[in-house]
Amino acid sequence: MLDQAVYAKVSPLVVKLLGFSQEGSLVGQFSGFMHGEVIVAAGHIQGFCGKPPCSTSPAVAFKARYPTDGFEEDLEIVAPSPPGNVPDLILLKGSRSATSLWATDLEIMAPVHALGYTGTENKPSCSKGSLSSTMPGAVAITAHADDGFSGGPVVDKHGRLLGVVKGALGTTIMRIGITPNYDLHTYLLQAGYPGLI
Numbered sequence: 001m002l003d004q005a006v007y008a009k010v011s012p013l014v015v016k017l018l019g020f021s022q023e024g025s026l027v028g029q030f031s032g033f034m035h036g037e038v039i040v041a042a043g044h045i046q047g048f049c050g051k052p053p054c055s056t057s058p059a060v061a062f063k064a065r066y067p068t069d070g071f072e073e074d075l076e077i078v079a080p081s082p083p084g085n086v087p088d089l090i091l092l093k094g095s096r097s098a099t100s101l102w103a104t105d106l107e108i109m110a111p112v113h114a115l116g117y118t119g120t121e122n123k124p125s126c127s128k129g130s131l132s133s134t135m136p137g138a139v140a141i142t143a144h145a146d147d148g149f150s151g152g153p154v155v156d157k158h159g160r161l162l163g164v165v166k167g168a169l170g171t172t173i174m175r176i177g178i179t180p181n182y183d184l185h186t187y188l189l190q191a192g193y194p195g196l197i
Contacts, residue, residue, distance in 0.1 A: 006113050007126050009159040012068055013098050014124040014152060015039055016117045017075075019048055019059030027059040031116035031124065031152035031165070034098035036194055039064060040184065041151035042166055043081030043090040064094050067123050071096075079191035087183040088166045091191055101153065103181040103196040104160035106134045111157045112141050114165055114176065116149030124152070131162065132175060139163060139180045154178050161196065 010033075017030040017039075028048050032041035049058040062075045079091035110131045115124045129143025141154060145165055152165045163178035185195040 021057035116152030
């Protein structure tokens with residue numbers, strides 16, 4: 001069952017991201033979340049060109065659609081995805097800012113909530129699961145995450161940040177890879193932005 005308190009705390013920070021090709025065609029829809037003056041998202045959205053094999057020109061520009069009022073704006077890429085998407089992060093900037101989510105330790109089997117956008121929905125969805133792996137390089141959760149959840153936050157039962165949704169791991173088990181909060185903290189600092197609290 002969805003924890004309404006967690007959803008109420010985190011969902012206003014979750015932003016729908018629209019990726020566009022150089023020609024201005026919509027390439028994909030993703031998720032991100034506001035952290036201070038930037039929007040955190042999964043790095044693999046930069047250059048996304050549809051499900052393999054690539055079916056469109058890659059995403060090179062992004063717009064944000066905010067959940068509280070539906071306002072939409074162009075975003076600037078302020079820290080691009082690193083080579084090889086390690087870590088799988090990108091920082092974008094619009095005109096809005098928000099308070100940051102607090103971070104917490106990763107505990108195996110801890111209950112988690114993954115938030116993100118699906119399809120044409122204009123408010124974020126939430127999926128409950130548990131932290132299934134804390135191994136460096138293979139941090140994962142068991143939760144359902146549809147296409148479009150990439151870049152959404154993964155939080156604990158108190159709404160504290162555990163990581164960022166990367167995507168599905170395999171096809172037989174519902175396992176979602178996440179970029180852990182400690183990698184995000186380092187990435188933010190290296191990009192010249194405040195780290196996680």
